[in-house]
Amino acid sequence: MTATVTVIGVDGDDLPATALKALADARLVVGGRSVLSRWAAATLGARSDGAARSGGSSVDGSSRGGGPRTIELTVPAELPGAALDALAASVEAGEPAVVLASGDPGYFGVLRALRERSVPTVCWPAVSYLQRIAAMIQRPWDDITVVAMRGRAFRKAVNVCRARPAVGALTAPGAGPAELGAGLVGWRRTLVVVQDVGGPHEELSIVDPAEAAARAWREPTIVLSLADLDRVGPAGWLAGGEPVPPADGWALGQDAFTHREGMGGSPELRALALARLAPRP
Structure with a gap:
């Protein structure tokens, strides 16, 4: 054999x-x-x-x-x-x-x-670590976008946490809750952290980004980055969140922009500029 x-x-x-x-x-x-x-x-x-x-x-x-x-x-x-x-x-x-x-x-x-x-x-x-942390806060996880923060992917992972309302971050040495918290300071995010996952000192903490950045964490860790701790995403058909725009679109409304009279760009012009820039995580 x-x-x-x-x-x-x-x-x-x-x-x-x-x-x-x-x-x-x-x-x-x-x-x-x-x-x-x-x-x-x-x-x-x-x-x-x-x-x-x-x-x-x-x-x-x-x-x-x-x-x-x-x-x-x-x-x-x-x-x-x-x-x-x-x-x-x-x-x-x-x-x-x-x-x-x-x-x-x-x-x-x-x-x-x-x-x-x-x-x-x-x-x-x-x-999985993601299943474990979601169960600990009694949250379904099929709408959670998952990122791995290893190596050069760390910056992209932080940007995804800024852009999406519910992200599971798989950590790595040098790219843990403290580093993610430092990257999210100033953003309205709540970080759910489990340290020493599966170990004798496993502990769940719910902190803001500044507190996460200031603390020392016992590896291994897993982090959820949530725009709203109490909100549960709607039932969907695709894991990781909807890949298409919501019903009201991605763009901000015209009243969200401040500009001088006659100097503001139209929504169509902003959409064209955004498409030309093609931003990525």
């Missing part, structure tokens, strides 16, 4: 029996430090200490007491080249491997990188 990489979503609850069986059989386990310490090191006796940093991961090629080798990811939602190479080599050698991921690995997670490398996979998802 061909070896596979089993991708297991972790959300703080106990793993199902099928996932535990895959973990027990694995010869290589990959994941962030917190999930490795709970499920690999603590449960199976795998080594994750004294490892060398390489390509965005911490790789330990040895094991203790017959336990699996481990690769510690510095960014849990991303699989760097070294980790992908090790997983592919494990499968080629006929040795099963496991990737421990937070929440749903198929939602802005590690599953995409594995599929792009054509690595045979089995996936056991858990509740």
Whole structure:
């Protein structure tokens, strides 16, 4: 039988029996430090200490007491080249491997990188961070636009939070609630933040952007940026919010503009200028 990489979503609850069986059989386990310490090191006796940093991961090629080798990811939602190479080599050698991921690995997670490398996979998802935070404030989430704030996408993600009334922001090291809050100071937004998601110190906070910017947050985190905390979006047919203009259009009314007599541009002229500028996030 061909070896596979089993991708297991972790959300703080106990793993199902099928996932535990895959973990027990694995010869290589990959994941962030917190999930490795709970499920690999603590449960199976795998080594994750004294490892060398390489390509965005911490790789330990040895094991203790017959336990699996481990690769510690510095960014849990991303699989760097070294980790992908090790997983592919494990499968080629006929040795099963496991990737421990937070929440749903198929939602802005590690599953995409594995599929792009054509690595045979089995996936056991858990509740996603977005589902978790929405449930904590008793809010449906099918109208929430979701952005990933990794790397160069951070600026675009902030602009989406400014433009849309309900946005779920998937954070990353250096792009967390504090950085998002700093980018939204002056905007009428309420930030709902869960820190240490799925961990022993998980905590929900509802703050304004200035307070979010001033606080230190315990990773991992998830943020909702809401124009109105108490408002629930209307029932729709497409996840992430309506892609078409509302019934009254996107444009502001003529009375929203202040100008000197005879100097104001017509709505048609403003629409033409906006189309020519073609603004993007």
